[in-house]
Amino acid sequence: xxxxxxxxxxxxxxxxxxxxxxxxxxxxxxxxxxxxxxxxxxxxxxxxxxxxxxxxxxxxxxxxxxxxxxxxxxxxxxxxxxxxxxxxxxxxxxxxxxxxxxxxxxxxxxxxxxxxxxxxxxxxxxxxxxxxxxxxxxxxxxxxxxxxxxxxxxxxxxxxxxxxxxxxxxxxxxxxxxxxxxxxxxxxxxxxxxx
Amino acid sequence: xxxxxxxxxxxxxxxxxxxxxxxxxxxxxxxxxxxxxxxxxxxxxxxxxxxxxxxxxxxxxxxxxxxxxxxxxxxxxxxxxxxxxxxxxxxxxxxxxxxxxxxxxxxxxxxxxxxxxxxxxxxxxxxxxxxxxxxxxxxxxxxxx
Numbered sequence: 515x516x517x518x519x520x521x522x523x524x525x526x527x528x529x530x531x532x533x534x535x536x537x538x539x540x541x542x543x544x545x546x547x548x549x550x551x552x553x554x555x556x557x558x559x560x561x562x563x564x565x566x567x568x569x570x571x572x573x574x575x576x577x578x579x580x581x582x583x584x585x586x587x588x589x590x591x592x593x594x595x596x597x598x599x600x601x602x603x604x605x606x607x608x609x610x611x612x613x614x615x616x617x618x619x620x621x622x623x624x625x626x627x628x629x630x631x632x633x634x635x636x637x638x639x640x641x642x643x644x645x646x647x648x649x650x651x652x653x654x655x656x657x658x659x660x661x662x663x664x665x666x667x668x669x670x671x672x673x674x675x676x677x678x679x680x681x682x683x684x685x686x687x688x689x690x691x692x693x694x695x696x697x698x699x700x701x702x703x704x705x706x707x708x709x
Numbered sequence: 710x711x712x713x714x715x716x717x718x719x720x721x722x723x724x725x726x727x728x729x730x731x732x733x734x735x736x737x738x739x740x741x742x743x744x745x746x747x748x749x750x751x752x753x754x755x756x757x758x759x760x761x762x763x764x765x766x767x768x769x770x771x772x773x774x775x776x777x778x779x780x781x782x783x784x785x786x787x788x789x790x791x792x793x794x795x796x797x798x799x800x801x802x803x804x805x806x807x808x809x810x811x812x813x814x815x816x817x818x819x820x821x822x823x824x825x826x827x828x829x830x831x832x833x834x835x836x837x838x839x840x841x842x843x844x845x846x847x848x849x850x851x852x853x854x
Contacts, residue, residue: 529773536769541762548763558767569772621752622745643756650757665757690721693750700753 517581524572532569539585542667546586546677549650549658550593560596564589579676583669586677590659597655604656605688617701642700649699657692664689715743724750793831800824 520538523531543564551557568588575584597604624638650658656678663674671682678685715723715733722728723737724747737743800820808817 527773529771532771532773540765540769544763544765557765561765561767562770565769566772618742618745618749621749639756642752643760646753646756647760661757665754666760666762690718693721693725693754694717696757697750697753701749 517577520581521572521575521577524569532565535568535581535585536565539582542582542586543589545662545666546589546659547593549662550590550597550655552655556596560592564592567592580673583673583676586663586673587679590677591679593655593659602655604654606654617705621701621704642704645700645703646696649696649703652699653692653695657688657695660685660689661692661696714740715746720746720750723747724754789831789835793828797824797828 520531520535524535543561547557547560547564551560564585568585571588575581579587594604650661653661660674660678663669663677664671669677671685674680675682675685680688715736719733720743723733729737737747801824804817804820807813807820
C-alpha cells in the first residue's frame, strides 16, 4: 500500500491501517530501539510512545520522505530524548590500535587456513559472530544505531540523515569511526581468544 | 613505512562504497598487509548483514479505538436531548392549548401518558446504546492485550 493511502486511512481513524503501519515499520523501530536503549523494561514504554506520537502527529506528515523514514525519525528522537534524560553518552571514542597489525595477520591467516574446511570455517565464523555481537553491544548508542541503519536496514546516507537529523558529512565520519571501533574490537578480542 | 600503506579511509571506501582509485588498486595487489586489512573488513561486515532483525516480545497498543473513545467522552450531551426537549415542550404547549379549548381531561391524560412513553423509550434506547459502546471498547482492549 502506498504511503498516501495509508496516511489517509490513518486520518480516517482506521484501526487496521494502524496495524499495517506497525507491521511495515516494526523492523526499523526495533533496530533503533534495541541499539539505543539497553534496558529492556524501558523499551516497551518507548515503543508505545513512538507509535502513539506517530499516530497523533500523522496529520503533520508532509510526504517529504518515506513514511518509514518519518517513523524512524520519531523513534530516533524518542530514544535520543530518553538517553539525554538518563545522561547516557551518545558517542565515546575507544582506541585499540596497538594490537591492529598482529590482529589483522592472525585473522587473515585463520581465514585462509579454514577456507578449505567447511566445519572449521563454520566454527570460525560462529566465533567471529559471537565476538562481533558483543562488540556491537559495546558500541556507543549512536554508533550502534548508525551501523544498524546502514548495514542491516540498508538505508541510504540521505535516509539515515533524515532519521537522525545529522548532516551527511558528520554521518559518514561517525560511520567510519563506528566501523573502525568494531573492527578494532573484533581484532583485539579475537587475538585474546586465540592466545 | 606505514605511511605508504592505504589509509583506513581508503580501505573503508573500497569495501563499503566500492570507490577505488587506480593507485590504490595497484597498491592493494602488491601489498599483503593492506589486502588483509580489506579482507578483514569484508569478513566482519559480511557477518553483520546476516544477523536477524530483533523483535519486540510485547504487543503494541493500537491508539485508534482509544482516540475514538476520547472523542465520545468530549460530547457529554447526547444528540437526542435537544430534539426530545423540543418535542416535549411542543406536546405540553399543545396540551395546554387543547385542554383549555376543549376542556377535556381524557385528552390531556392520554397525551401525557404518550409523551412519557416516548421519553421512556428514548432513554431506554440510549442506555442500551451506551452499554453496547462500553462493551465494544472493553472488547477492543482485551483483544489488544
